[in-house]
Amino acid sequence: MSSRGYRAEFDFELRVCQWAERAWPPGQDHDRPVIVARQLGTKRRRWDTIVLECDPDALRERAQFGARALDSDLLDVIPHAPAEWEYYRDALPDPGYPWRYVREAIHRGDDRGVLDVRKHGGQIEIRQKHAYPDWLERIIAIENKPDLDASAARRLAPQLERDVALGLADEVWVATAATGDLIEPALLEDLPVEAGILVIDPPAGDAEVAWHPRTLEPTNPGTRIRERPAGGDNDASAARFEYVDPAWKGRKRLEIAERAYGSGWRKYVDAMRSDCRHFGTRWTATGPIPSCGAKACHQTSSECCGSCPQFEPEPPTWRSKGWPLSGGPGKAVERVLDRRRRRHRFGLK
Numbered sequence: 001m002s003s004r005g006y007r008a009e010f011d012f013e014l015r016v017c018q019w020a021e022r023a024w025p026p027g028q029d030h031d032r033p034v035i036v037a038r039q040l041g042t043k044r045r046r047w048d049t050i051v052l053e054c055d056p057d058a059l060r061e062r063a064q065f066g067a068r069a070l071d072s073d074l075l076d077v078i079p080h081a082p083a084e085w086e087y088y089r090d091a092l093p094d095p096g097y098p099w100r101y102v103r104e105a106i107h108r109g110d111d112r113g114v115l116d117v118r119k120h121g122g123q124i125e126i127r128q129k130h131a132y133p134d135w136l137e138r139i140i141a142i143e144n145k146p147d148l149d150a151s152a153a154r155r156l157a158p159q160l161e162r163d164v165a166l167g168l169a170d171e172v173w174v175a176t177a178a179t180g181d182l183i184e185p186a187l188l189e190d191l192p193v194e195a196g197i198l199v200i201d202p203p204a205g206d207a208e209v210a211w212h213p214r215t216l217e218p219t220n221p222g223t224r225i226r227e228r229p230a231g232g233d234n235d236a237s238a239a240r241f242e243y244v245d246p247a248w249k250g251r252k253r254l255e256i257a258e259r260a261y262g263s264g265w266r267k268y269v270d271a272m273r274s275d276c277r278h279f280g281t282r283w284t285a286t287g288p289i290p291s292c293g294a295k296a297c298h299q300t301s302s303e304c305c306g307s308c309p310q311f312e313p314e315p316p317t318w319r320s321k322g323w324p325l326s327g328g329p330g331k332a333v334e335r336v337l338d339r340r341r342r343r344h345r346f347g348l349k
C-alpha cells in the first residue's frame with residue numbers, strides 16, 4: 001500500500017475511534033460508558049478498533065486499580081485475592097506455571113499499590129486492597145476498511161469468518177467510508193452475514209448501520225479455524241478446526257479489556273515525534289487529528305518517527321518562554337489527549 005493509502009487508513013481509524021467514543025452504540029442512546037482502543041487482540045488476531053461496553057459502577061471501581069493495565073500475570077492474582085489475609089498458595093488457583101512467577105507478580109502488585117502483602121510466620125500472605133470488579137460487559141470488534149472494494153472484501157471475509165467462529169468478541173463489524181451511492185457497495189460484497197456493516201461519514205463524524213451484526217456467544221465454546229482449503233478443482237484438502245474453551249475466551253477477553261483500559265486509542269501520539277517543530281493538530285468534526293506542517297498531511301505514527309527526513313526539533317524557546325506551559329505545541333497536544341483519555345475512565349484521579 002502507498003504511504004497515501006496508509007495515511008488514509010490511519011486517519012479513518014482515528015475518526016472511527018472518535019465517533020465510537022462519542023456515539024456508540026449506533027442509533028441508540030449513548031447511556032453506557034465505553035472504552036475505545038485500537039490495534040488490540042490476541043497473538044493471532046489484532047482488531048483495528050475495539051469498543052468495550054462497561055458497567056458504569058464497576059468501571060468506577062476498576063479505577064481504584066489505577067490507569068495502567070493489569071497484565072496477564074497480575075490477572076492471575078488480583079481478581080482472586082481474598083478479603084482477609086491468607087497464604088498466597090491457598091488463596092490463588094494453581095497457575096499452571098511455577099509459583100515463583102506468581103510471587104513476582106504479587107510483589108509487583110504490592111509495589112503498584114493494588115494488593116496488600118505481608119510476611120507472616122515465614123510465609124507470604126496476601127489480601128485484596130479492593131475487590132476486582134466485573135466491569136466489562138461486551139467487546140465489539142471493528143475492522144476498518146475505508147475503501148471496501150471487491151478485492152479488499154475477498155481478503156477480509158476469511159478473517160471475519162474466523163472471528164465469528166471463535167466468538168471472542170460479542171459483535172464483529174466492518175467500518176467503511178460512505179460513498180453516497182443508493183446501495184453502499186459494502187452490502188454487495190461477499191462478507192459473512194454475521195458481521196455488521198457501519199458506514200462512516202468521516203468529515204461529518206457520523207455513522208449509519210448498513211447491516212446489523214449477529215450477537216455472538218463469548219461464553220460458549222468457540223471454533224478456531226486452523227486451515228481452510230482454497231477450494232476449486234486443485235484443492236481437495238479438508239479444513240482443520242480446533243475447539244476453544246470458554247474459560248480461555250473469558251480470560252482473553254479480560255486481558256484485552258485491561259490492555260484497552262490502559263492504552264485507549266490515543267496512545268498513537270506516544271510513538272510520534274510530538275517534539276518536532278512541524279507537529280501539529282487539526283480539529284475535525286470528531287476531534288483533534290495529528291497533522292504535519294512539513295508534509296501538509298495527517299501523518300501516520302510509523303512515518304512520524306526519529307528517522308523521518310523532515311524531522312526538526314522544536315526550538316528551545318518553545319519549551320521555556322515562547323509557550324506558557326512546559327513544552328511546545330506537541331506537548332500541549334499530548335496533554336489534551338491524555339486528559340480526554342482519562343475522562344472516559346470514570347473515577348480515575
Ligand code: SF4
Binds near residue numbers: 277293295299
Ligand atoms: S516532519 Fe516528520 S517527524 Fe516532523 S511532524 Fe512531520 S512526519 Fe512527524
